[in-house]
Amino acid sequence: MRDSGASMQTYQQLAxxxxxxxFAPGTRLPAERALAARFGVSRVTVRNALGRLAEEGRLESVLGSGWFVAPQVVGEPPSVLQTFTEMAHARGLRPTSRVLTQRxxxxxxxEAEQLGTAPAAEVLEVVRLRGMDETVICLDETVLPLSVADGLVHADLTDRSLYxxxxxxxxxxxxRSAYAVxxxxxxxxLAGRLGVAVGxxxxxxxxxxxxxxxxxxLLGTTHYRGDSYRFQADLFRPS
Known part of the structure; x- marks a missing residue:
């Protein structure tokens, strides 16, 4: 039974x-057989403990793939323009950023139409892989007119807030930011960069x-893992 002494002890050890x-967020746990051997209990006991953790939202079961640690989920406060770095700090996490392209x-x-610049005007393109506490969350692509962002061309943007x-x-x-999802x-x-399966x-x-x-x-396009991001908004019904 799930509330047996062995199940409770295994649950506490896993917790x-x-x-x-x-076990890092988003990673797959060892197989149930390996966990059973690790804790010296039966697979049924392990499965009960895993099920309880899943009910609490700390684990996820993927059919045919096993058990995964629930990823860190980020979300923007409604009606507040908040950078990725600020979102991480608000959760007590360390933001990380690896620059893939800076040209x-x-x-x-x-892009020229959206930025109100001449066609083919020079822009700075920055592509970064961003995470929290070493867990990859998103691929971030930013484009800025070079006329206003020339100071960023050779800047070290590793683990830094672009804003x-x-x-x-x-x-x-x-x-202000006009934002659509x-x-x-x-x-x-993209799957290779974010560490997820194709599709x-x-x-x-x-x-x-x-x-x-x-x-x-600034033009930004951010590709978030669907299991790591939540968008919130305040909606008002007109009088």
Missing amino acids: DALRHGV VRPATLA AELEARCGLRVE HAEVADAT WPILVGAEVGYVEGGRPV
Whole structure:
């Protein structure tokens, strides 16, 4: 039975392992047989303990794949423009950022139109793999007009907030963001970067960042693991 002494002890041991980071968020646990041998109990006892942790939202069972540690879920407070770094710090987590691309290139026609620049004007493109406490959460792609972001071309953006660097190095503070979210599935390239299977659900956040006065200075596209992101919004019914 789930409330037997052995099940409770196994549950507590697994809960302690999760709490101390023995099994990282988003990773697969050892097989039930291996866990049973590790704790010196039966597979039924292990399964009961795992089931209880799943009920608490700390584990997830994937048919045919095994048990996984529930990933860290990030979410934006309603009606508040908050950077990824700020979201991590608000949860007591350490934000990480690995720069994959940092280059100057001509803007596409769509980018030039959104940013209000001339066609093919130079922009700075920054692509980063972002995480919290070493757990990969999203792939972040940002495009800024070079005319306002030249101070970021050679800046070290590893583990840094782009918003903060933009303000510190270029004197630009993003005051407002137009933000939209839609769903996709991961192709082979994105799946490899995010550490998920091909076809995994992905939430894509697209934003246009504006400085005071309404000037657009930033285009962002962020691909979040679907199991690691939640979007919130305040909705009001008109009178």
